Amino acid sequence: MSKLLVMQSGGPTAVINSTLAGIIKIGADAVKSGAIDGVLGALNGIDGVISSRYTDLLQSTCNGNIDMLYSLSCTPAMALGSCRRPLPSDLNDPLYDTIIKSLVEADVKYTVIIGGNDSMDTVMKLSAAAYARSAALYFNGAVKTVDNDLNCTYFSPGYGSAAKYIGISMLEIIRDAEIYNVKSLTVVEVMGREAGWLGAAAALPHAFGNTAPHLVYLPERTFSFDGFVADVKREFETHNNVIAVVCEGIKTADGKYAAEGNMSGAVDAFGHAYLSGIGKVLENFAQKTISCKARSIELNVLQRSAAHAMSETDRSCAWRVGEDAALKTLECVGGLTAVIGSINPCVIKMADISEVANYIRCVPDDYINESGNMVTNSAIDYILPLIQGEVGVKYCNGLPKHFSLTV
Amino acid sequence: MSKLLVMQSGGPTAVINSTLAGIIKIGADAVKSGAIDGVLGALNGIDGVISSRYTDLLQSTCNGNIDMLYSLSCTPAMALGSCRRPLPSDLNDPLYDTIIKSLVEADVKYTVIIGGNDSMDTVMKLSAAAYARSAALYFNGAVKTVDNDLNCTYFSPGYGSAAKYIGISMLEIIRDAEIYNVKSLTVVEVMGREAGWLGAAAALPHAFGNTAPHLVYLPERTFSFDGFVADVKREFETHNNVIAVVCEGIKTADGKYAAEGNMSGAVDAFGHAYLSGIGKVLENFAQKTISCKARSIELNVLQRSAAHAMSETDRSCAWRVGEDAALKTLECVGGLTAVIGSINPCVIKMADISEVANYIRCVPDDYINESGNMVTNSAIDYILPLIQGEVGVKYCNGLPKHFSLTV
Numbered sequence: 001m002s003k004l005l006v007m008q009s010g011g012p013t014a015v016i017n018s019t020l021a022g023i024i025k026i027g028a029d030a031v032k033s034g035a036i037d038g039v040l041g042a043l044n045g046i047d048g049v050i051s052s053r054y055t056d057l058l059q060s061t062c063n064g065n066i067d068m069l070y071s072l073s074c075t076p077a078m079a080l081g082s083c084r085r086p087l088p089s090d091l092n093d094p095l096y097d098t099i100i101k102s103l104v105e106a107d108v109k110y111t112v113i114i115g116g117n118d119s120m121d122t123v124m125k126l127s128a129a130a131y132a133r134s135a136a137l138y139f140n141g142a143v144k145t146v147d148n149d150l151n152c153t154y155f156s157p158g159y160g161s162a163a164k165y166i167g168i169s170m171l172e173i174i175r176d177a178e179i180y181n182v183k184s185l186t187v188v189e190v191m192g193r194e195a196g197w198l199g200a201a202a203a204l205p206h207a208f209g210n211t212a213p214h215l216v217y218l219p220e221r222t223f224s225f226d227g228f229v230a231d232v233k234r235e236f237e238t239h240n241n242v243i244a245v246v247c248e249g250i251k252t253a254d255g256k257y258a259a260e261g262n263m264s265g266a267v268d269a270f271g272h273a274y275l276s277g278i279g280k281v282l283e284n285f286a287q288k289t290i291s292c293k294a295r296s297i298e299l300n301v302l303q304r305s306a307a308h309a310m311s312e313t314d315r316s317c318a319w320r321v322g323e324d325a326a327l328k329t330l331e332c333v334g335g336l337t338a339v340i341g342s343i344n345p346c347v348i349k350m351a352d353i354s355e356v357a358n359y360i361r362c363v364p365d366d367y368i369n370e371s372g373n374m375v376t377n378s379a380i381d382y383i384l385p386l387i388q389g390e391v392g393v394k395y396c397n398g399l400p401k402h403f404s405l406t407v
Numbered sequence: 408m409s410k411l412l413v414m415q416s417g418g419p420t421a422v423i424n425s426t427l428a429g430i431i432k433i434g435a436d437a438v439k440s441g442a443i444d445g446v447l448g449a450l451n452g453i454d455g456v457i458s459s460r461y462t463d464l465l466q467s468t469c470n471g472n473i474d475m476l477y478s479l480s481c482t483p484a485m486a487l488g489s490c491r492r493p494l495p496s497d498l499n500d501p502l503y504d505t506i507i508k509s510l511v512e513a514d515v516k517y518t519v520i521i522g523g524n525d526s527m528d529t530v531m532k533l534s535a536a537a538y539a540r541s542a543a544l545y546f547n548g549a550v551k552t553v554d555n556d557l558n559c560t561y562f563s564p565g566y567g568s569a570a571k572y573i574g575i576s577m578l579e580i581i582r583d584a585e586i587y588n589v590k591s592l593t594v595v596e597v598m599g600r601e602a603g604w605l606g607a608a609a610a611l612p613h614a615f616g617n618t619a620p621h622l623v624y625l626p627e628r629t630f631s632f633d634g635f636v637a638d639v640k641r642e643f644e645t646h647n648n649v650i651a652v653v654c655e656g657i658k659t660a661d662g663k664y665a666a667e668g669n670m671s672g673a674v675d676a677f678g679h680a681y682l683s684g685i686g687k688v689l690e691n692f693a694q695k696t697i698s699c700k701a702r703s704i705e706l707n708v709l710q711r712s713a714a715h716a717m718s719e720t721d722r723s724c725a726w727r728v729g730e731d732a733a734l735k736t737l738e739c740v741g742g743l744t745a746v747i748g749s750i751n752p753c754v755i756k757m758a759d760i761s762e763v764a765n766y767i768r769c770v771p772d773d774y775i776n777e778s779g780n781m782v783t784n785s786a787i788d789y790i791l792p793l794i795q796g797e798v799g800v801k802y803c804n805g806l807p808k809h810f811s812l813t814v
Contacts, residue, residue: 012583043586077582084587166713168808174420175484175809176712180491181451208806280687300704305583308575309715311805387805398794399574399615402413402582 002109003038005028006057006325009045009085009122010115013146014159014165014307015318016389017403018073019114021141022322023230025059027066030330039064040106041405045113050095052102054260055080058403071403073315074393076307080407086118087125096129103137110138114322116145116156116372120337127353134334135382136372141337141353142325144318151359152351153339155386157321158304160314164387165202165306166190169299170245184293185232185242185286185344188213189279191303192247194363196220199377200302200383202245202260207380215244219398220362221372223250228282229289231373236292246278285345286336304344308400312389317346324348343385409516410445411437411733413464416522416529420553420565421572421714422725423809425480426521427487427727430549431464435471437737440501444473447513448812452490452520453529457502459509462487464607467812476809480722481800483714486812493525494532503536504657518737520626521553521729523563527744527764534742534760548744548760549727549732554623555604558766559758560746562793564728565711567721570608571595572713576706577609577652581619583649591700592639594692595620596686598710600656602769604625605710607782607790608731609652614787621781623649627769628779630665631655635689636696638780643699652684678790715807719796722752731755751793 004027008016020041027039039057042048061068072079088095103111113123123141130137143150148159169186175184190198196218203216213233217223228244235242250258259278279296286294317340325338328350336380337356341347368377411434415423415553427448434446438578443793476662480484494585495502510518520530528545537544550557550741555566578594584593585812597605611622614780624630633650642649657665666685686703693701735757744763748754801808 008586012586044586075582076579080588081474081588082586122766164805169709169713171806172483172709172712172714175482176614176708177487179415179419179451179485181454181488204806206810207804270433293710295705296707300574301702302579302704305579306576307579307582321518349582384805389805390802394798398571398791398796399578401610402578 001037003040003107004036004110004330005040005042005103005108006080006112006114006148006198007042007045007048008080008114009082009119010145012077012082012305013144014076014161014305014310015073015157015315016077016114016144017075018315018318019142019144019322020156021069021073022319023112023326024061024064025069025328026323026326026330028058031058035330036110038107040108041080044081046085046087046099047083051100052106054106055405069384071394071401072298073319073401074307074310074391076305077350079403081331084337087122089127091132099126099299100130100133100135100137102278109136112140112325112329114136114142114144116143116147116150117358117360120353124335124353124357138329138334140325140329140334141356142321143339145354146198147195148191148215149195149356149360149362151356151361152209154342155340157314157318159197160311160317161306161309162303163204163383164311165303166198166201166307167204168297168309169355170213171208171210173297174205174210174243176241181240182293183236183240184333185244187279187282187296188243189296189298190243190245190247192219194219194360196247196331199245199247200363200367203380204383204387205376207384212241213243213245214239215373217244217250217365217373218249219249219251219367220297220368223284231295232286232290243280248278248283250278258270259284297391301326308393310391310393311387312391313343313386315391320346320348322348337368408444410447410514411443411517411737412447412449412453412510412515413519413521414449414452415487416489416520416526417491419484419489419553419712420551420631420719421483421568421712421724421729422480423521423551424486425484425722426549426564426710426726426729428476428480428552429726430733431468432476433730433733433737435465442737443517446512446516448487451488452489452493453492453506456506456509459513462512462812464812470690471523474630475810476807478801480726481714481717481798482809484714485495486810489694494529498536498539500523505540506533506702507537507540507544507685509578516543519547519549519732519736521549521551523550523557524742524765525766527760529761530744531742531764534752545736545739545741547732547736548739548763549728550744550746550763552600553605554602556602556767556769558763558768562747564725566722567717567718567793568713569605569710570611570790571718572710572716573608573706574611574794575716577612577620578615578716580704581612581617581650584650587807588647589700590643592649592739594646594686594689594701595650595652596703596705597652599626600655601626601767603654604770605653606652607786608784610787611790614791617648619648620650620652621646624651624653624657625770625775626654626658627654627659627775632658632692639693651689653689655685656687668693699730713715717798717802718794719798719801720750720793722798724750727753727755731757
């Protein structure tokens, strides 16, 4: 007999724990049927495996009690904790021996890693390292990312809820901005380093009778400060309260981040530059060049962790991704990742991990207008189904009830 | 026969339109009973009166249809628009003649102004100016402000929802921060220039089993950068992920805003100094002095306009404030403002406008700990009842349905 292991890694989303809940559900069923004898979680992703920090997920959920799993699925970020540790390219690296030894000692045969691009790279390497050592261990992925930039999936679980939160927040920012009868510019900064999916979601209010936001700049197009000033001036001709949305990762023609003047130069473990501040840069720039009242709003980490505004479509698809990833792993198949084939109805399929790892799917050309300062109706038509449905988040004493796996 | 007029002024909250809805309800009833013959709204506050821009509020709400009023009450900011125009101190100023002429021509006898400190000053001056001219016009106030710093009221409508949004967001920020097993500092900046009520609300997660936030700095106490560094270092001894909350208005011992003169030193792509809030200042300061991973999150305007996370206690009290302000005005009494005497049950009382206008109520001493870096349980006990209850915000096609008075 052997066990099913789950880990979470990368950055948070509102629904990663929904994928975890789906995996625990399948694991609990498999324990009941006698196929396996336990479901473990590694604390802080692969770091937890390396240091043999495992937690019994059936114990902390009363053997997969469905109410507890639902409550877990409404809790943002990662109940198991995360990590950002890229594994060595050299499959002979002794770290792989450490990992495999830890898994074998914990009686783990089946592993599902919930994560994005970098985590799929981890799945791929672990599969290859185990194969090279003739270890009968099976690793599969379950995709997630608020960025929606993963290959082979109709959308990435996490994006639907982030898009919904951004849509709600944009509507409220529009209401807030329109009350004064004076010209003002509001710059809203959203996440998105390479792909502008979150910026595109900021245009959702167009589908609800709003003319705002008036400008949306995605990293898929070269950003020009002069073009921005011209755009804002033109919008002021017909609107008092201009709202511009900008993704953190927009670059100027020289290939540098537009916010580069404010960057520390620091990079994370995967070599990604830390970005923030383009909203504030544009606020200051507009005040000086257009002499208008300007303010900036950075939606910040709340856009990825706002479980209270979760999309039910996103939550339920994320759950199904977890279920199918676990089912496939228990069939002794590895090197795949569960992705979304379609929604309405939600169809999950398994993609080869090599087709997902380390690819970035950008916003396609026909979703961006010719001027490169707005998304098209096609983009809205794609995003709208992903934000459908509200989750019955349970409140206790005035705040949402979050579930903790701590036993 | 004559009409009831409403205007809104100052900054937005999530529930100002609930107060407006309460006023329209009473106005609609009074029209049905034959006491008055119309309910008008001035667009953009006193500016709308000066330029005679009125809208028929019974027409735009189908004579005060209760479902439409409820929908209005769930819409953030000001459906009538706002303004920030202080009226002249000299009551003989011809502007008062313009205002009174506009009201008389529109057949307005009764006026309710929904607003904060400055708006109550407007009510006071208009009452005095009308009295000086022997004009039988009655002006009363209906309080609102997210800052909760108004005198004579148990709490200020708008604060309950802002506190709830901050509490929800803090819980989600805590979940987001705790996933990594490395030392990190998260600085959360909330509103509050003179009074720290919104900062105090950020400590609400303590009532839900969270140790975070670990530090809360209010403008009621002098801020020290050295003290901040010592506080953070001490918290790092027992916690990996330290969360500090800071109000925008904190000042150092020299009486200057802590954000002033403490800019990051960074410049934007054009060489312009990077102007930032105290959150970003402390993020950079911590990175340099403590050499820790740090980030900052500014909750920004969403904390005042997040109607999707509205407190039902706040919404219903705000509605009652509007009803009672309208009822008292229709009794031909002026110079008062409707405030909240108590909650559970919600009791509205009328306060003399001079006791509310231009006063600021700070967080009391026993709500702040001795070190001046956290609030006490008394503060939490006060705030918790104000965030109770969730509002059944109607969603349409994935986003909240906002009501527009445009006819």
